[in-house]
Amino acid sequence: MSAAFFEVEQLSLSFGGVKAVRDVSFSVGAGEILAVIGPNGAGKTSLLNLITRVFDASSGSIRFNGHEISRLARHDVVRQGIARTFQNIELFEGATVLENLLLGRHRADHGNFFSQMFNLPSVQRAEALSRERVEDVVRLLDLAAFRHRPVAELPYGVRKVVELGRALAAEPQLLLLDEPASGLNPEETRRLAYWLEDIQAELGVTVVMVEHDMSLVAAVANRVVVMDQGQVLTDGTPAQVQADPRVIAAYLGT
Ligand SMILES: Nc1ncnc2c1ncn2[C@@H]1O[C@H](COP(=O)(O)OP(=O)(O)OP(=O)(O)O)[C@@H](O)[C@H]1O
Numbered sequence: 395m396s397a398a399f400f401e402v403e404q405l406s407l408s409f410g411g412v413k414a415v416r417d418v419s420f421s422v423g424a425g426e427i428l429a430v431i432g433p434n435g436a437g438k439t440s441l442l443n444l445i446t447r448v449f450d451a452s453s454g455s456i457r458f459n460g461h462e463i464s465r466l467a468r469h470d471v472v473r474q475g476i477a478r479t480f481q482n483i484e485l486f487e488g489a490t491v492l493e494n495l496l497l498g499r500h501r502a503d504h505g506n507f508f509s510q511m512f513n514l515p516s517v518q519r520a521e522a523l524s525r526e527r528v529e530d531v532v533r534l535l536d537l538a539a540f541r542h543r544p545v546a547e548l549p550y551g552v553r554k555v556v557e558l559g560r561a562l563a564a565e566p567q568l569l570l571l572d573e574p575a576s577g578l579n580p581e582e583t584r585r586l587a588y589w590l591e592d593i594q595a596e597l598g599v600t601v602v603m604v605e606h607d608m609s610l611v612a613a614v615a616n617r618v619v620v621m622d623q624g625q626v627l628t629d630g631t632p633a634q635v636q637a638d639p640r641v642i643a644a645y646l647g648t
Pocket residue numbers: 409412413414432433434435436437438439440441
């Protein structure tokens with residue numbers, strides 16, 4: 395395994411009296427897929443919201459590529475190369491698949507206001523590059539048949555893939571996925587596993603994935619962090635955590 399590329403140390407978050415995340419520490423090597431599992435309310439989504447700066451941590455640090463990012467503005471986290479998907483799909487429903495993917499690119503673009511206003515050659519070059527990258531994503535995720543369809547018309551399973559594509563269009567180094575398999579049928583979940591393997595193998599993207607579906611976790615995760623009541627209960631390979639009596643007890647609420 396490569397050296398820690400993404401690292402969370404002693405991270406905490408409180409909502410009033412509720413300690414949603416308590417002294418959470420873990421690290422991820424470049425190119426790894428890490429799954430974060432745990433019962434409802436364990437603090438998994440809160441953890442992703444801390445990483446993407448939706449919330450301010452009460453304490454602790456988040457290091458990405460050797461840089462502390464726990465105090466960055468939200469858009470700067472995206473520019474550092476971190477993209478995410480959401481538990482409830484957040485796409486522009488009236489826009490087409492291609493338009494949604496292009497919006498994913500624009501979030502990561504660096505062009506300034508004046509160069510965009512005057513449509514300078516640098517902006518035109520960036521647009522052309524964006525279109526090429528988006529076509530790469532369309533090919534990778536097999537979305538060609540849907541590229542001009544408004545997202546609102548698409549089945550739920552395809553919308554989930556479009557959301558993954560929008561995150562990938564930003565060319566992230568770290569991809570955060572919040573329950574990518576929720577609402578998918580077993581066949582769609584198997585296809586998602588293949589795509590995640592392709593993303594890891596072909597793009598070398600590091601993935602932190604919050605997921606309840608153990609078939610997906612077992613198929614793709616190199617390592618699993620188990621959370622319960624805001625804390626890390628244990629970590630290990632998918633087989634190790636599935637066999638751990640503490641993990642079984644946490645899920646059963648005993
Ligand atoms: N915006 C908020 N305001 C107040 N409390 C919150 C907020 N978001 C989460 N919480 C609380 O923080 C705790 C952790 O919630 P979180 O959504 O992070 O858990 P989770 O592991 O993602 O759960 P699930 O698997 O159900 O999505 C819960 O007790 C939840 O009620």
